[in-house]
Amino acid sequence: MSDGREGNSAYGHKAFKRSRSHFADRITADGRDGWPVEAGRYRLVVSRACPWASRALVARRLLGLEDALSLAVADPIQDDRSWRFTLDPDGRDPVLGIRFLSEAYDKRETGYPGGVSVPAVVDVPSGKLVTNDFQQITLDLATEWTALHRPGAPELYPKERRDEIDTVMAEVYQDVNNGVYRAGFATDQREYDEACTGVFRRLELLADRLAGQRYLVGDTITEADIRLFTTLVRFDPVYHGHFKCNRWKLAENPVLWAYARDLFQTPGFGDTVDFDHIKRHYYEVHTGINPTGIVPLGPDLSGWLTPHHREELGGRPFGDGTPPGPVRAGEEVPPRGRP
Numbered sequence: 001m002s003d004g005r006e007g008n009s010a011y012g013h014k015a016f017k018r019s020r021s022h023f024a025d026r027i028t029a030d031g032r033d034g035w036p037v038e039a040g041r042y043r044l045v046v047s048r049a050c051p052w053a054s055r056a057l058v059a060r061r062l063l064g065l066e067d068a069l070s071l072a073v074a075d076p077i078q079d080d081r082s083w084r085f086t087l088d089p090d091g092r093d094p095v096l097g098i099r100f101l102s103e104a105y106d107k108r109e110t111g112y113p114g115g116v117s118v119p120a121v122v123d124v125p126s127g128k129l130v131t132n133d134f135q136q137i138t139l140d141l142a143t144e145w146t147a148l149h150r151p152g153a154p155e156l157y158p159k160e161r162r163d164e165i166d167t168v169m170a171e172v173y174q175d176v177n178n179g180v181y182r183a184g185f186a187t188d189q190r191e192y193d194e195a196c197t198g199v200f201r202r203l204e205l206l207a208d209r210l211a212g213q214r215y216l217v218g219d220t221i222t223e224a225d226i227r228l229f230t231t232l233v234r235f236d237p238v239y240h241g242h243f244k245c246n247r248w249k250l251a252e253n254p255v256l257w258a259y260a261r262d263l264f265q266t267p268g269f270g271d272t273v274d275f276d277h278i279k280r281h282y283y284e285v286h287t288g289i290n291p292t293g294i295v296p297l298g299p300d301l302s303g304w305l306t307p308h309h310r311e312e313l314g315g316r317p318f319g320d321g322t323p324p325g326p327v328r329a330g331e332e333v334p335p336r337g338r339p
């Protein structure tokens with residue numbers, strides 16, 4: 001499992017470098033890459049443990065794409081063949097009929113030497129992987145899949161705000177989303193110091209920004225909020241301990257903790273989060289940095305459901321739209337993964 005550590009599966013002596021997605025075809029309204037948007041044709045494969053895949057889980061819920069784009073949830077614990085469908089009956093994804101996500105990669109390209117990563121979108125009729133481009137998948141769900149959005153779906157990547165959203169997302173990616181990984185997988189002190197310092201410097205800037213406004217860009221939820229949320233929700237359960245990002249805990253930063261709770265309690269965010277999958281994945285899989293594989297019992301998660309008072313800042317979470325309905329039957333997070 002590379003988890004982005006190129007050419008060094010044992011987390012040995014190379015600086016952490018996230019791999020670029022190799023399969024970057026896009027599913028678009030006009031089908032220009034050969035993959036037109038089509039209801040029921042594609043399957044989104046995620047791990048609920050993975051922050052990059054969790055972006056797609058949230059976007060799919062907010063946009064109401066559950067009927068159009070079906071969902072496969074992989075076991076949070078990979079084996080040496082990577083992501084597997086051991087949570088499903090007979091260990092097989094019921095729609096794709098495969099046991100390992102790598103089978104969809106193999107159908108697309110034989111002998112592909114890179115890692116098998118989530119999120120992945122698979123073409124159901126051919127069983128081929130279409131894309132594992134975690135940076136593009138959610139943007140395309142927001143802008144290319146519009147014909148299949150639910151009535152009242154929010155605009156997650158509004159045209160008039162794209163420059164600002166892109167700037168914020170780039171900073172959040174570099175220092176926060178990926179910064180915690182660079183800190184966690186650092187193999188020398190300087191590399192760790194630099195990454196960890198960058199994480200908290202950026203978080204403090206984001207807290208200043210969010211002190212007076214409910215969301216990162218404008219007064220509605222956008223893709224930028226989804227991307228910050230997926231890191232914040234993992235912060236105290238894993239990044240604080242496992243990745244040594246421990247200057248302070250999320251729950252000790254009043255602004256970011258309230259912001260994260262506000263999103264968690266918004267339909268489409270918290271109802272996609274499985275803390276059990278998150279904790280077991282990181283602590284059991286990364287044996288290079290946690291050789292015993294012991295999963296800590298804490299932290300206490302009950303705080304996620306406490307009042308956040310962020311509505312006092314105003315804001316219109318869904319803009320002119322509405323919140324998504326309840327989680328689809330069969331897609332609920334089991335009680336042991338919830339606060």
Ligand SMILES: N[C@@H](CCC(=O)N[C@@H](CS)C(=O)NCC(=O)O)C(=O)O
Pocket residue numbers: 001002003004018019020021022049050051052082115116117118119132133134
């Ligand atoms: N590096 C991935 C980004 C997504 C990612 O790192 N996903 C992780 C899970 S959080 C994964 O699947 N890692 C397994 C691997 O890369 O072998 C990509 O190139 O698309």
